[in-house]
Amino acid sequence: MALASPVTKRRPLWTAVCRAGASEPAGTPPNKSYCGTSGEGNLRVLLIVGSWHFILSNILSRRGLLRHPLKVRVPKTLAQQFKAIGYEPKDVTYLGLSHMHFDHIGNVGLFPASTLLMQDEEYEAAFGPDSAKYGNDPASYPTLKANPVTRLSGDHDVFGDGSVVIKRTAGHTPGHQSLFLKLPKTGNILLSGDLAHFSKNWKHRRVPSFNFDKEMSVKAMDDMAKFIKDNKATLWIQHDLEQNAKM
Numbered sequence: 001m002a003l004a005s006p007v008t009k010r011r012p013l014w015t016a017v018c019r020a021g022a023s024e025p026a027g028t029p030p031n032k033s034y035c036g037t038s039g040e041g042n043l044r045v046l047l048i049v050g051s052w053h054f055i056l057s058n059i060l061s062r063r064g065l066l067r068h069p070l071k072v073r074v075p076k077t078l079a080q081q082f083k084a085i086g087y088e089p090k091d092v093t094y095l096g097l098s099h100m101h102f103d104h105i106g107n108v109g110l111f112p113a114s115t116l117l118m119q120d121e122e123y124e125a126a127f128g129p130d131s132a133k134y135g136n137d138p139a140s141y142p143t144l145k146a147n148p149v150t151r152l153s154g155d156h157d158v159f160g161d162g163s164v165v166i167k168r169t170a171g172h173t174p175g176h177q178s179l180f181l182k183l184p185k186t187g188n189i190l191l192s193g194d195l196a197h198f199s200k201n202w203k204h205r206r207v208p209s210f211n212f213d214k215e216m217s218v219k220a221m222d223d224m225a226k227f228i229k230d231n232k233a234t235l236w237i238q239h240d241l242e243q244n245a246k247m
């Protein structure tokens with residue numbers, strides 16, 4: 001996910017780019033990002049991708065996994081979508097990513113000057129010597145290292161008013177984080193990132209074998225279940241076909 005903070009004297013803006021992959025198995029929902037203004041709760045669900053298609057094609061080609069060029073229908077790029085709501089990517093002050101897996105980092109190159117808000121361990125996994133061990137490929141986010149960064153070691157209230165809060169949910173990756181939003185019209189929501197991939201996994205606390213740490217993954221789900229209950233929030237699961245269909 002990516003966060004945007006207010007531009008001075010303009011209404012607060014946030015955007016959460018939670019799913020940015022261009023290639024998904026058949027039946028997977030279209031890639032979506034969520035964009036709106038925190039002041040007005042003007043929630044919009046947008047289709048994105050843009051440069052991501054190119055990045056993914058490159059990765060797959062390099063790995064010999066792509067025989068034919070990917071064809072992705074992108075009605076509007078993320079940059080175009082920004083324009084439609086009266087902003088530009090350069091207006092984004094903060095950039096928060098749920099984690100560094102390749103299907104969650106599309107379009108990060110649009111925000112070279114934004115301050116990255118990332119858990120310490122995730123930053124190490126992204127840029128440290130063991131990035132490949134964590135399934136990360138720095139070649140797919142070549143501009144990100146130059147971004148200013150605030151390294152986190154826990155939850156982070158982005159604007160100090162509780163309206164946009166990063167929740168540390170490590171387990172899927174070493175420094176995975178989810179995003180809590182208080183929206184006047186839509187209500188409170190938690191954007192999961194890959195806290196859980198599907199509703200059934202969430203319900204039964206199933207942990208995919210490729211997660212970084214099983215115990216941490218289950219604890220993160222338990223913690224967030226309590227948080228969701230305490231805050232009367234709805235969980236949005238980015239990979240879930242059933243839930244996406246209702247949006």
Ligand SMILES: [Zn+2]
Pocket residue numbers: 099101172194
């Ligand atoms: Zn992931």
